[in-house]
Amino acid sequence: MSVGTRAHRPRTRIQREKRELILEAALEVFSAHGFRGSTIDQIAEAAGMSKPNLLYYFRRKEDIFTTLxxxxxxxxxxxxxxxxxxxxxxxxxxxxxxxxxxxxxxxxxxxxxxxxxxxxxxxxxxxxxxxxxxxxxxxxxxxxxxxxxxxxxxxxxxxxxxxxxxxxxxxxxxxxxxxxxxxxxxxxxxxxxxxxxxxxxxxxxxxxxx
Amino acid sequence: MSVGTRAHRPRTRIQREKRELILEAALEVFSAHGFRGSTIDQIAEAAGMSKPNLLYYFRRKEDIFTTLxxxxxxxxxxxxxxxxxxxxxxxxxxxxxxxxxxxxxxxxxxxxxxxxxxxxxxxxxxxxxxxxxxxxxxxxxxxxxxxxxxxxxxxxxxxxxxxxxxxxxxxxxxxxxxxxxxxxxxxxxxxxxxxxxxxxxxxxxxxxxx
DNA sequence: GCAAATTTTGACCGATTGGACAAACGTTAG
DNA sequence: CTAACGTTTGTCCAATCGGTCAAAATTTGC
CATH class of the missing domain: 1.10.357.10 (Tetracycline Repressor, domain 2)
Structure with a gap:
């Protein structure tokens, strides 16, 4: 089950770290190419993880952007x-x-x-x-x-x-x-x-x- | 044969009119969504023509943008x-x-x-x-x-x-x-x-x- | 009016993309 | 050790997108 779907369970250490990693990578990618110009794959690669893995921490591309x-x-x-x-x-x-x-x-x-x-x-x-x-x-x-x-x-x-x-x-x-x-x-x-x-x-x- | 491929034939009246129409529509769409955020379909619809028809006047999406x-x-x-x-x-x-x-x-x-x-x-x-x-x-x-x-x-x-x-x-x-x-x-x-x-x-x- | 050239269209294609999913793998508390 | 939970991955899918192509429709030059 993905991070987003669990109802209000406190964040794991790994979850906190990986979410920060993703947001940092997303800032790099989004700021360079805009929202539509960026792909989940790009962000995932910049964060050093696979696309499905990234989508485990943020269910949708837009969630990353709005959080950021x-x-x-x-x-x-x-x-x-x-x-x-x-x-x-x-x-x-x-x-x-x-x-x-x-x-x-x-x-x-x-x-x-x-x-x-x-x-x-x-x-x-x-x-x-x-x-x-x-x-x-x-x-x-x-x-x-x-x-x-x-x-x-x-x-x-x-x-x-x-x-x-x-x-x-x-x-x-x-x-x-x-x-x-x-x-x-x-x-x-x-x-x-x-x-x-x-x-x-x-x-x-x-x-x-x- | 498309407009772009013909080697230096002078522009037809229709070509001049339609190219202006496309550029006006493209300005509207590109300025609102950026280059990657815009689709040829959007521009074609805004210009009141079909996608292949638009591509007859501008061979590539990028050609529209750079011309503009x-x-x-x-x-x-x-x-x-x-x-x-x-x-x-x-x-x-x-x-x-x-x-x-x-x-x-x-x-x-x-x-x-x-x-x-x-x-x-x-x-x-x-x-x-x-x-x-x-x-x-x-x-x-x-x-x-x-x-x-x-x-x-x-x-x-x-x-x-x-x-x-x-x-x-x-x-x-x-x-x-x-x-x-x-x-x-x-x-x-x-x-x-x-x-x-x-x-x-x-x-x-x-x-x-x- | 007719042939040549131009314009328009529908159908199609390969690549990319956002996202789903189940199975495999790791971790951790008792 | 093991069962429950958390994490990761490979595979897959439907939608979208840029662009092609051949054929049909239209316009233009004579």
Whole structure:
């Protein structure tokens, strides 16, 4: 009997290990080829097991994907959660941009996985977007609006500010090949994230000065 | 004999019309599901013809895709071509941002098609990126650098400036469902492009002030 | 109007894919 | 040791997909 069918039996050590192995392999494959572009065989091979064996731990291809994307959602939104009004507003925002850019650098697969899902119309995470994500953005937008009322940063639409930070930082993960191609072999090799950080820091520092 | 196999016979009226019909249908399907996520049957149905009939005009699925993406590349880069140093630098940049945002609003399918291709590693347009695109960006980066030397705009890396404009504007096409979900039914319905234009205009106007 | 060329269609094919299943193999607790 | 449970594998299947092909239907040039 497969793992999924057993009703609420606690997970075995092997089950925990193998499921992690599969999810790691699936992240690699899904982020590179998208959902439909990936096959169970590819994931199974990347995880070092046979296809029926993989299907013993996840009954359907889609189960792997949804498990993966729901889990990643938390880590992906962590930087925004950290944004609060304890420190200096400009420092807070700069820190947020820096953390988002670091995530694009260190977790490009996660970024591309999300981008792919959103591009396809987000069929599997629409409820998450309308629920948790919207609530989080609304909450943080209110924090930012407070900064504006206090005259700490320039007045603007805080939600579009958040969008622009998402867009500019994730661009370096999602459009990596384009960035590399345009920058050429010299600056595309490395250090492009430092350049990006410098540029974005300046843009937002000056652009949001009250 | 199929259209592709005949050696350089001029295109019939029907061939021109039907090929356009197919490319329009393919844009619709490919932009929604990506290359591997789309089937010839889907495209054929969207174009109102049978699969073998479609394959009479394009011998392979990939031929449709490459024809489509190469043709779109021109219109997609047109706004950047228009960026030159005849007018006031700030006005030029603001116009570029506005045009890019209008393209995201009016041609979201094209934007998503490109995004999808880049996300998959740009296997079919890598040469274009390293060739035409890089050359164009290099050229325009030099124009922008000239503005900086003249003290017209703040000094920064012009290529990352271009990246950020691409990212922020195309975000409203590629991540449309996310933007709508976060903004909610009220502002997601319409007018979000005006809000975005206002925000971006302010961000870049202030952020690039010399 | 007719022959040649073009266009359309239905039937078909091999490869791939997601998934089912039962049997074999391993592991572990008593 | 052994019985129960967990894990792995080989085999198989139906559906889908990209693409072929020959024949039928239509259009075009003269």
């Amino acid at each position: 994307i729901h889990r990643l959602m938390e880590t992906w939104l962590a930087p925004l959660h950290e944004l609060d009004n304890v420190g200096d507003p400009m420092t807070e925002l700069r820190g947020y941009i820096r953390r988002k850019l670091e995530m694009a650098r260190d977790y490009p697969r996660e970024s591309r996985l999300f981008a792919n899902e959103i591009l396809q119309g987000a069929p599997r995470i629409m409820l998450l977007l309308e629920g948790e994500l919207k609530a989080l953005v609304d909450e943080k937008a209110e924090v930012i609006r407070g900064w504006m009322r206090d005259g700490k940063i320039a007045r603007c639409d805080p939600r579009h500010l958040i969008f622009s930070i998402w867009a500019t930082t994730q661009h370096y993960a999602d459009f990596d090949v384009q960035v590399r191609a345009v920058l050429g072999p010299d600056r595309g090799g490395d250090g492009r994230f430092e350049d990006a950080a410098r540029f974005l820091e300046q843009l937002y520092l000056e652009g949001l000065r009250p | 993406i190469h043709r779109l590349m021109e219109t997609w880069l047109a706004p950047l071509h228009e960026l030159d140093n005849v007018g006031d630098p700030m006005t030029e940049l603001r116009g570029y941002i506005r045009r890019k945002l209008e393209m995201a609003r009016d041609y979201p399918r094209e934007s998503r098609l490109f995004a999808n291709e880049i996300l998959q590693g740009a296997p079919r347009i890598m040469l274009l990126l390293e060739g035409e695109l890089k050359a164009l960006v290099d050229e325009k980066a030099e124009v922008i650098r000239g503005w900086m030397r003249d003290g017209k705009i703040a000094r920064c890396d012009p290529r990352h400036l271009i990246f950020s404009i691409w990212a922020t504007t195309q975000h409203y096409a590629d991540f449309d469902v996310q933007v709508r979900a976060v903004l909610g039914p009220d502002r997601g319905g319409d007018g979000r492009f005006e809000d975005a234009a206002r925000f971006l205009e302010q961000l870049y106007l202030e952020g690039l002030r010399p």
